[in-house]
Every structure is written in C-alpha cells, then in structure tokens.
Amino acid sequence: MEKITFDQVQEELYHEKMSNGLNVYILPKKGFNKTYATFTTKYGSVDNTFVPLGKEEYVKVPDGIAHFLEHKLFEKEDGDVFQQFSRQGASANAFTSFTRTAYLFSSTSDVEKNLETLIDFVQEPYFSEKTVEKEKGIIGQEITMYDDNPDWRLYFGLIQNLYQNHPVKIDIAGTIESISHITKDWLYECYNTFYHPSNMLLFIVGPVDPELFMNQVRENQAKKEYKDMPEIKRQFADEPRGAAEKKQVLQMNVQTSKCLVGIKALHVDQTGNEMLKNELTMNVFLDILFGKSSEHYNQLYNEGLIDETFAYDYTQEQGFGFAMIGGDTSEPDQLAEKLKKMLMDATNSNTFSEEQLERAKRKKIGAFLRAINSPEYIANQFTRYAFNEMNLFDVVPTLEKITLGDVQSLATEIISEERFSVCQVIPKK
Amino acid sequence: MDAAKEKITELQGFKLHVIETEKYKTNTFVWKMKAPLTNDDVTKRALLPQVLQSSSAKYTSTPALRSYLDELYGATLFVDLAKKGEYHIMSFSLEIANEKFLSDSTPLLKKGFELLAEILTNPNISGNGFDQKTVEKEKRTLKSRIHSVFDDKMRYSNVRLLEEMCKGEPYALQVNGVSADVDEITPENLYEYFKRAFQEDEMDLYVIGDVNEAEVKKLAGELLQFEGRTPKKVNTKGITKRAEVNEIKEEQDVKQGKLNIGYRTNIVYGDPDYFDLQVFNGIFGGFSHSKLFINVREKASLAYYAASRLESHKGLMMVMSGIDLKNYDQAVSIIHEQMEAMRNGDYTDEEIAQTKAVIQNQMLETLDTPRGLQEVLYHNVIAKTAINLEAWLTEMQKTTKEDIMAVAKKIDLDTIYFLTGTEAGD
Structure with missing residues (x-):
C-alpha cells in the first residue's frame, strides 16, 4: 500500500493494486459521518463494439445494454441487493455514463459489511430471462421520462448534431425498441468482457482506517479466481472533424424556448497531463468568455436573451468531446448567432487580459476546494481522472501553470465554424 | 456521531x-x-x-x-x-x-x-x-x-x-x-x-x-444591526377532512403520465408522533426498500420512480410516480393497497428496524454537508422547538409498530392528480 500526500489541501490518499489488477484507493476524511464507496468499471454506453472475452470477432451489442446491465446487477437469486444495503443502514445506487458504470453506497454504520456487499454483488452476476423481461417495463418508463424532459432532449440533440458515427450520439439508456433485443446471454457477454478487476477501480472515502479496509479488500479478492485478462479490444468508427449537422429544432410541449450552441472538441486522443491541461484550459476559456463576471454574460442578460438557466460546460473523453453553451431564451435564433459571434471574436489575439485569467484561475481553485468537501465528488471524479490517466489532485497545480498564451492558442485552434452546431427546443405549434 | x-x-x-x-x-x-x-x-x-x-x-x-x-x-x-x-x-x-x-x-x-x-x-x-x-x-x-x-x-x-x-x-x-x-x-x-x-x-x-x-x-x-421585532406567527386553521377524495385529471401532450397523490398527515414537526411519521414514511415510500418502490416498480414494473415524501411543517405527504398513461387505475389501486397495508400493520419488526437504520443514515449524511446541517437546524426556528440532533435520532428509534399504525390512522387521502397524455388509454 502506498501513501500519497497532498500538502496544500491537507489530504492523504492510499493506493494498492491487487494481484488481479484491481486498483483500490482510500481517502480518509476525519470528522465526517459518512463513508462513500464507488466500484466502477471503465465501461459505458459508447463501448458497443468490441471483441468479447475469449472470442476473436468484433460484435455490436444492442443500444442501452451497459445501462441495462447496471440495473440488472442489483438483482440476485435470493432477491434485491437494495434490500440488503438498507438492512445494513446504507443507501445504494448506480449510474451509467458514456464511459463508466459505477456502483456505490454511502453509510454511517456497518461500513465493513456494506463494502463487502458492494464488492460481492458487482462481482457475482445473476441474470435470468424472467428478470430481464421484467426490467424492460421499468427501463421503458425511465426512457419515456427522459423523452418528456426538454433539457435532456436538447442536450442529446446537440450531441447527435455534433457526431456522425461515434456511439456517444446514442442515448445512454437506448430506446424501447433497442432494449427489446437484450437477452441474458448478451448481458453475460458484456459482463465477462468489461467487469474484470483489471478494468475496474474501487474508491473509498470517509472516516476510515486505510490499513483495515485495504486488508479487507485484499482478503475479499484473494477468495475469488480471475484469469489474467488480455487487453479489451474496442472499436470506434472514424469521425470527421466537423459537426455532422449544423442545426436541429425540436418542437415540444414547452412554454419557453431553449438554445444550445455546441463545439466539437479537438485532441480527443489525449490522456494524462496533456488532457488535464487541455480540459482545464478550455474551462478557463469558457469562464472568461461566459462567466457571470464577463461582459458577454452581462450583455446577453441585459438584452433579455438569457436568464439564470444560462450555463456552459466542457466534456472530454477518449474519442469524443464537446463544449456546450446556452439555456432558456425567448429568442433562440438570435442567441445562437450572438454566441457564435462571441466565440469567433475570441479567436482574435489580445482578446483576454492577465487580470481575467487570474480571476478565472482563482475562481476555479476555490471551486475545487468546495468540491473536495464532498466525498461523492472526490470518489467519482478521481475515478474519471484515473481512467484517463490523470490525477484529480493535479488540478490546482496544473491550473496555476496555465498562461494567457495557452488560452489564446486553444481558442484559435478549436473555434471554427465547421465545428459549431446549434440545437433548439421550441414550443409546439 | x-x-x-x-x-x-x-x-x-x-x-x-x-x-x-x-x-x-x-x-x-x-x-x-x-x-x-x-x-x-x-x-x-x-x-x-x-x-x-x-x-x-x-x-x-x-x-x-x-x-x-x-x-x-x-x-x-x-x-x-x-x-x-x-x-x-x-x-x-x-x-x-x-x-x-x-x-x-x-x-x-x-x-x-x-x-x-x-x-x-x-x-x-x-x-x-x-x-x-x-x-x-x-x-x-x-x-x-x-x-x-x-x-x-x-x-x-x-x-x-x-x-x-x-x-x-x-x-x-x-x-x-x-x-x-x-x-x-x-x-x-x-x-x-x-x-x-x-x-x-x-x-x-x-x-x-x-x-x-x-x-x-x-x-x-x-x-449587522437591525431593530428588535416580534416575529409574525401563522395561525394554521384546522383542515377539515374532505367528504370525498378530490380527483383531478389534466390532459397535455406528454408521453409519460405523472401521478401525484396528496395526503394530510395531521402531524407536524414538534408533535410527539412526528418521529413515528418519519418511520411511517420510510416504510411506505421513502426508500428503495419501501412498499411503493417494491410494489409499483419492482413487482408490477409500472414505473421507474415511485416514492413518497413529507412536508414537515404543513403536515402533508406526497406520493409521486411516472407511469404509462394506460396504467393509471392499476397504479392508483396498488398505492391504495399499500396504504391499507400500513393501516393494518402489515410490516415486520425487521422492516421497522431496517427503516430506522436507513433514516438514521440519511440524517447523518445530511449533517455532513454545511447546507444540509443548516437546514436541519432551521426546523427548530420554524417550529419554535429546540430538538437537538441527538434527540432526533434517539426519539425516532423508540417508534413501535403500534405507533406507526396510530400514525396511519391519522393520515387522510386528500387529492389524486394525474397529468395524462392527449391519447390516454390507447
């Protein structure tokens, strides 16, 4: 077990790689009641074409299967794992993203028992045809719920505009039609390929003794047999640099229009420090341009083109990435044009000042401190960073090194008409 | 803790x-x-x-x-x-x-x-x-x-x-x-x-x-210096029970129906049976081991979410679920059956213990965030009480099956609201 110390933020992290390849991290948090643990596989909705374990040929699996598997892993021959967690005073949950599936619990008592339950339920699948069929009704309602949600439709609509081939454009839950093809055999095939310990990370944060818990995980893993796993082969179709569609307008049962402008990212092959610097620089760029202290934000707000729902965000993962800017608006076309123009103008040199950069950095540093008050944030983000070979605790030192030149050159490179796209939701006529 | x-x-x-x-x-x-x-x-x-x-x-x-x-x-x-x-x-x-x-x-x-x-x-x-x-x-x-x-x-x-x-x-x-x-x-x-x-x-x-x-x-x-004042107090008048349940259906262009049911609990923060009500809500619909989740979602596959929550100062309990438009009658009748089961004491000592453990866990977790802690403490300002956090947890642990059944008898169904699609029943 190695101990890593982060002096500035006064945190300590313990790490060990188990002999089966599982990476385990423990971060003790004194004074907290709650222990929060996540057990995450590097497997999400985009991993839909791969070579199954022990086979030679690529297969393409039904849309929504990673998410479906997440639901079904909770069900065992003798009942539901949710029940077991709540008998042990814990609350359990799970989520599936584009690139990860995470299982988690939080509890303030019986932490050892809950940790054992978490590891065992994820490592002991039980899928049957009967329960798979039953789940289709439940997930069908989850899909329908999102269908009626204009913000989700807007967000996904924009991703679909930006990406031509990449599976990020497929809704994480799939469709009612696509999940109808899911069988227990498909679930086992995905499970066996992606839930090997060497593709997973366990993170524990809370008022815990690291040695005690590391030992528990060690003993738990020693009882289970895993063969060494060859590297997982995943396939992604080639993706053009430009956006697939320039614009999409969705008519929905709403009163207020919505508009998002998207930029398709570059450098989505990056990992490690390079990726960390790129995404932080992009975040700083967006903060300077559209943060509440910016001229642009205030101009748009004063003109009545945006309201408090206005937001911006940047996502970067292996093989895809995008920035999104927008929110509710009375004038979706006008807002789209203005946002695009503001972005284009930012490619001119000398757009930004040292003062703006310094403020944006300070804002981000403060936000990081606030975020690490939260055990959930630490566990989930640390895992995401680790899967991309980055370290969450490098955020502040990396931020401090960003220069005006970095921001300017990234802006000049990424901002281009061909990578823009617009998605709008407008009231149905 | x-x-x-x-x-x-x-x-x-x-x-x-x-x-x-x-x-x-x-x-x-x-x-x-x-x-x-x-x-x-x-x-x-x-x-x-x-x-x-x-x-x-x-x-x-x-x-x-x-x-x-x-x-x-x-x-x-x-x-x-x-x-x-x-x-x-x-x-x-x-x-x-x-x-x-x-x-x-x-x-x-x-x-x-x-x-x-x-x-x-x-x-x-x-x-x-x-x-x-x-x-x-x-x-x-x-x-x-x-x-x-x-x-x-x-x-x-x-x-x-x-x-x-x-x-x-x-x-x-x-x-x-x-x-x-x-x-x-x-x-x-x-x-x-x-x-x-x-x-x-x-x-x-x-x-x-x-x-x-x-x-x-x-x-x-x-x-910060302000003049002294005597805070205004609201005199909540007693609500008389409806003679007949108020049933409202509203049509809109939606794919999923939203079923929301309101009950009067007739219990507010500071009442002696307030903690019993918390346990009641935990068994009925507060968690993923609760009756609503198990019966509406897990057994009948009708919904992705089915839960209840309390409004502690007004004395309300709200059930919410998103269901297919055609399943309204079935969902409503399952929810009524769960309420009936609550009145009849149809739950084991183990379920009660499990629910208390989860409530205690939820409370302690809330206290881990600054804003969560602040909101919990603020209940005392609203209700003019001085319940400290330890007392909250020990009182809740004292709840018995009889207490929960007594709470169930006080709860009145008031209104059933359904946001339904324009093609309901197809």
Missing part, C-alpha cells in the same frame, strides 16, 4: 448560530428571512433576493460584484426561496474558501462577512427605489422562472397537486410567486418592501466552518 454543536446568540434584530467544525475546506454563511406566506407579498419576496444579489451600492453592476467574488477565490453567492409550512423563507448563502488550504494566506472570512453584509444592507439605490434597470431585468428573469415550471413535468405536476389540494390556503401559492403580479412591482414599492422585510421578518444567520465563535460574534455584531 459528529453532530456539531450549535451555539446560538441573540444579536440586534437577529439570531446568530455558529457551528464550529474542521470538516470543510470552506466557510459557509446562510442568512435566513422568514415571514408568513401571503398572496400580497409572495411575488415581491421572490424578486427581492435576486435584486439584492445582482449589485450593491459599492459594487454597482453585476460584473463588478461577480468579479469581486471571483477574486475572493470563487466565493459563491446564491439566493433561494422555500415554503416551510405557511411561511415563506428567503435564503442568502455565501461560501468562501478557507485560506488555510490556499498558497495565498490572505484572510478571507472577514471579507466574505463584509460582502454578505453589503448585499443585505447596502443596496444599489437611486432616488426612492432600487436601480431601475436591475429591477426590470430581474422581473424578466422571475417571470421566466415562474413559467419554466410548466416545462418540467415532474415539478409541474407536483405544483398542480398542491394548488388543487390546498385551494384557499396560503400553501397553494407557488414559491416564486404569481406571474401576473410581477408587472405591478416597481423599484419604489420593492424598496419599501425591502425596508419592511428587514424590520419585520424573523432573521437568522448561520456560520459553519473552521471559525472562532468569538470572532464571528464580534464581526456579526459590528456588521
């Missing part, structure tokens, strides 16, 4: 609550203002915090104010509104980094405190009113916030249930006020209201973090 000691001091016109803890990397201030929920004031109270947080006499524009917040290592300032029983509560929150964790060790607590005081007491005034442009744009934002409820069908159906269920009671009002009343607000009448609110509201300041109580007390006493 680390239940954090709350130290309360009466200062000039408000109460100071200090919670000293080393858990966080930041320090948090929350300023609460409470007044009866009324049709006349609700819209002004929804607008006022937005106007105050957009500029001040010293920081006369939003960019100036927001730039200063960024400089203070991204201190966050936000305002929000809540209905707690028939009170309307405005909250102003400021969270600022603890310089102990920064390479720059300039003290930030005092700066944060001064900024909060500036926002509350030194507004951007011209003539006899607030800055007109600020008021105009915040009126526009408030209107869009009121209208946006329609677009989020889960929220919309909950708001509609309460409107129908509490018709004629203040609680039917929406937390963000009434759209038509926004137009009536002027910079002058809002400024008048601002003065009145700071004279009459019950006001509380919570300071949470690695702070020194004496220092906080001194700063609070210097920076």
Whole structure:
C-alpha cells in the first residue's frame, strides 16, 4: 500500500493494486459521518463494439445494454441487493455514463459489511430471462421520462448534431425498441468482457482506517479466481472533424424556448497531463468568455436573451468531446448567432487580459476546494481522472501553470465554424 | 456521531448560530428571512433576493460584484426561496474558501462577512427605489422562472397537486410567486418592501466552518444591526377532512403520465408522533426498500420512480410516480393497497428496524454537508422547538409498530392528480 500526500489541501490518499489488477484507493476524511464507496468499471454506453472475452470477432451489442446491465446487477437469486444495503443502514445506487458504470453506497454504520456487499454483488452476476423481461417495463418508463424532459432532449440533440458515427450520439439508456433485443446471454457477454478487476477501480472515502479496509479488500479478492485478462479490444468508427449537422429544432410541449450552441472538441486522443491541461484550459476559456463576471454574460442578460438557466460546460473523453453553451431564451435564433459571434471574436489575439485569467484561475481553485468537501465528488471524479490517466489532485497545480498564451492558442485552434452546431427546443405549434 | 454543536446568540434584530467544525475546506454563511406566506407579498419576496444579489451600492453592476467574488477565490453567492409550512423563507448563502488550504494566506472570512453584509444592507439605490434597470431585468428573469415550471413535468405536476389540494390556503401559492403580479412591482414599492422585510421578518444567520465563535460574534455584531421585532406567527386553521377524495385529471401532450397523490398527515414537526411519521414514511415510500418502490416498480414494473415524501411543517405527504398513461387505475389501486397495508400493520419488526437504520443514515449524511446541517437546524426556528440532533435520532428509534399504525390512522387521502397524455388509454 502506498501513501500519497497532498500538502496544500491537507489530504492523504492510499493506493494498492491487487494481484488481479484491481486498483483500490482510500481517502480518509476525519470528522465526517459518512463513508462513500464507488466500484466502477471503465465501461459505458459508447463501448458497443468490441471483441468479447475469449472470442476473436468484433460484435455490436444492442443500444442501452451497459445501462441495462447496471440495473440488472442489483438483482440476485435470493432477491434485491437494495434490500440488503438498507438492512445494513446504507443507501445504494448506480449510474451509467458514456464511459463508466459505477456502483456505490454511502453509510454511517456497518461500513465493513456494506463494502463487502458492494464488492460481492458487482462481482457475482445473476441474470435470468424472467428478470430481464421484467426490467424492460421499468427501463421503458425511465426512457419515456427522459423523452418528456426538454433539457435532456436538447442536450442529446446537440450531441447527435455534433457526431456522425461515434456511439456517444446514442442515448445512454437506448430506446424501447433497442432494449427489446437484450437477452441474458448478451448481458453475460458484456459482463465477462468489461467487469474484470483489471478494468475496474474501487474508491473509498470517509472516516476510515486505510490499513483495515485495504486488508479487507485484499482478503475479499484473494477468495475469488480471475484469469489474467488480455487487453479489451474496442472499436470506434472514424469521425470527421466537423459537426455532422449544423442545426436541429425540436418542437415540444414547452412554454419557453431553449438554445444550445455546441463545439466539437479537438485532441480527443489525449490522456494524462496533456488532457488535464487541455480540459482545464478550455474551462478557463469558457469562464472568461461566459462567466457571470464577463461582459458577454452581462450583455446577453441585459438584452433579455438569457436568464439564470444560462450555463456552459466542457466534456472530454477518449474519442469524443464537446463544449456546450446556452439555456432558456425567448429568442433562440438570435442567441445562437450572438454566441457564435462571441466565440469567433475570441479567436482574435489580445482578446483576454492577465487580470481575467487570474480571476478565472482563482475562481476555479476555490471551486475545487468546495468540491473536495464532498466525498461523492472526490470518489467519482478521481475515478474519471484515473481512467484517463490523470490525477484529480493535479488540478490546482496544473491550473496555476496555465498562461494567457495557452488560452489564446486553444481558442484559435478549436473555434471554427465547421465545428459549431446549434440545437433548439421550441414550443409546439 | 459528529453532530456539531450549535451555539446560538441573540444579536440586534437577529439570531446568530455558529457551528464550529474542521470538516470543510470552506466557510459557509446562510442568512435566513422568514415571514408568513401571503398572496400580497409572495411575488415581491421572490424578486427581492435576486435584486439584492445582482449589485450593491459599492459594487454597482453585476460584473463588478461577480468579479469581486471571483477574486475572493470563487466565493459563491446564491439566493433561494422555500415554503416551510405557511411561511415563506428567503435564503442568502455565501461560501468562501478557507485560506488555510490556499498558497495565498490572505484572510478571507472577514471579507466574505463584509460582502454578505453589503448585499443585505447596502443596496444599489437611486432616488426612492432600487436601480431601475436591475429591477426590470430581474422581473424578466422571475417571470421566466415562474413559467419554466410548466416545462418540467415532474415539478409541474407536483405544483398542480398542491394548488388543487390546498385551494384557499396560503400553501397553494407557488414559491416564486404569481406571474401576473410581477408587472405591478416597481423599484419604489420593492424598496419599501425591502425596508419592511428587514424590520419585520424573523432573521437568522448561520456560520459553519473552521471559525472562532468569538470572532464571528464580534464581526456579526459590528456588521449587522437591525431593530428588535416580534416575529409574525401563522395561525394554521384546522383542515377539515374532505367528504370525498378530490380527483383531478389534466390532459397535455406528454408521453409519460405523472401521478401525484396528496395526503394530510395531521402531524407536524414538534408533535410527539412526528418521529413515528418519519418511520411511517420510510416504510411506505421513502426508500428503495419501501412498499411503493417494491410494489409499483419492482413487482408490477409500472414505473421507474415511485416514492413518497413529507412536508414537515404543513403536515402533508406526497406520493409521486411516472407511469404509462394506460396504467393509471392499476397504479392508483396498488398505492391504495399499500396504504391499507400500513393501516393494518402489515410490516415486520425487521422492516421497522431496517427503516430506522436507513433514516438514521440519511440524517447523518445530511449533517455532513454545511447546507444540509443548516437546514436541519432551521426546523427548530420554524417550529419554535429546540430538538437537538441527538434527540432526533434517539426519539425516532423508540417508534413501535403500534405507533406507526396510530400514525396511519391519522393520515387522510386528500387529492389524486394525474397529468395524462392527449391519447390516454390507447
């Protein structure tokens, strides 16, 4: 077990790689009641074409299967794992993203028992045809719920505009039609390929003794047999640099229009420090341009083109990435044009000042401190960073090194008409 | 458990609550203002915090104010509104980094405190009113916030249930006020209201973090001084039970139906059986081991979510579920059966123990976040009680099966609301 110390933020992290390849991290948090643990596989909705374990040929699996598997892993021959967690005073949950599936619990008592339950339920699948069929009704309602949600439709609509081939454009839950093809055999095939310990990370944060818990995980893993796993082969179709569609307008049962402008990212092959610097620089760029202290934000707000729902965000993962800017608006076309123009103008040199950069950095540093008050944030983000070979605790030192030149050159490179796209939701006529 | 000691001091016109803890990397201030929920004031109270947080006499524009917040290592300032029983509560929150964790060790607590005081007491005034442009744009934002409820069908159906269920009671009002009343607000009448609110509201300041109580007390006493007041109290009149259940169906172009059911619990925070009600709700619909989740979702596959929650000061319980349009009758009858099972005591000692464990866990987790802790403590201000956190947990553990059955007998079904599609039943 190695101990890593982060002096500035006064945190300590313990790490060990188990002999089966599982990476385990423990971060003790004194004074907290709650222990929060996540057990995450590097497997999400985009991993839909791969070579199954022990086979030679690529297969393409039904849309929504990673998410479906997440639901079904909770069900065992003798009942539901949710029940077991709540008998042990814990609350359990799970989520599936584009690139990860995470299982988690939080509890303030019986932490050892809950940790054992978490590891065992994820490592002991039980899928049957009967329960798979039953789940289709439940997930069908989850899909329908999102269908009626204009913000989700807007967000996904924009991703679909930006990406031509990449599976990020497929809704994480799939469709009612696509999940109808899911069988227990498909679930086992995905499970066996992606839930090997060497593709997973366990993170524990809370008022815990690291040695005690590391030992528990060690003993738990020693009882289970895993063969060494060859590297997982995943396939992604080639993706053009430009956006697939320039614009999409969705008519929905709403009163207020919505508009998002998207930029398709570059450098989505990056990992490690390079990726960390790129995404932080992009975040700083967006903060300077559209943060509440910016001229642009205030101009748009004063003109009545945006309201408090206005937001911006940047996502970067292996093989895809995008920035999104927008929110509710009375004038979706006008807002789209203005946002695009503001972005284009930012490619001119000398757009930004040292003062703006310094403020944006300070804002981000403060936000990081606030975020690490939260055990959930630490566990989930640390895992995401680790899967991309980055370290969450490098955020502040990396931020401090960003220069005006970095921001300017990234802006000049990424901002281009061909990578823009617009998605709008407008009231149905 | 680390239940954090709350130290309360009466200062000039408000109460100071200090919670000293080393858990966080930041320090948090929350300023609460409470007044009866009324049709006349609700819209002004929804607008006022937005106007105050957009500029001040010293920081006369939003960019100036927001730039200063960024400089203070991204201190966050936000305002929000809540209905707690028939009170309307405005909250102003400021969270600022603890310089102990920064390479720059300039003290930030005092700066944060001064900024909060500036926002509350030194507004951007011209003539006899607030800055007109600020008021105009915040009126526009408030209107869009009121209208946006329609677009989020889960929220919309909950708001509609309460409107129908509490018709004629203040609680039917929406937390963000009434759209038509926004137009009536002027910079002058809002400024008048601002003065009145700071004279009459019950006001509380919570300071949470690695702070020194004496220092906080001194700063609070210097920076914030108001006249004394006697907080207004709402006299909630007894609600008579409906002779017949109120059933409302509303049609809209939606794919998924939203079923929301409202009950009167006839129990509020501070009542001796309040903790029994918490356990009742936990067994009935509060968690993923509860009857609603198991029977509506897991057994019948009708829904993705099916849950109940309590409104502790008004004495309401709300059930919510998203279902296929054609499954309305089946879902309603399953939910009724679960309520019947609650009345009949159809749950084991193990289920009761399990529910208590989960409630205790949820409570302790809430106390781990500064704002969660603050909200739990604020129940005592609203209900005029002094229940400490330890007592909360020990009292809840005493609940028996008979207590839960007694609670079940007090709960009355009031209104069933269904937001259904235009092609219902197909």
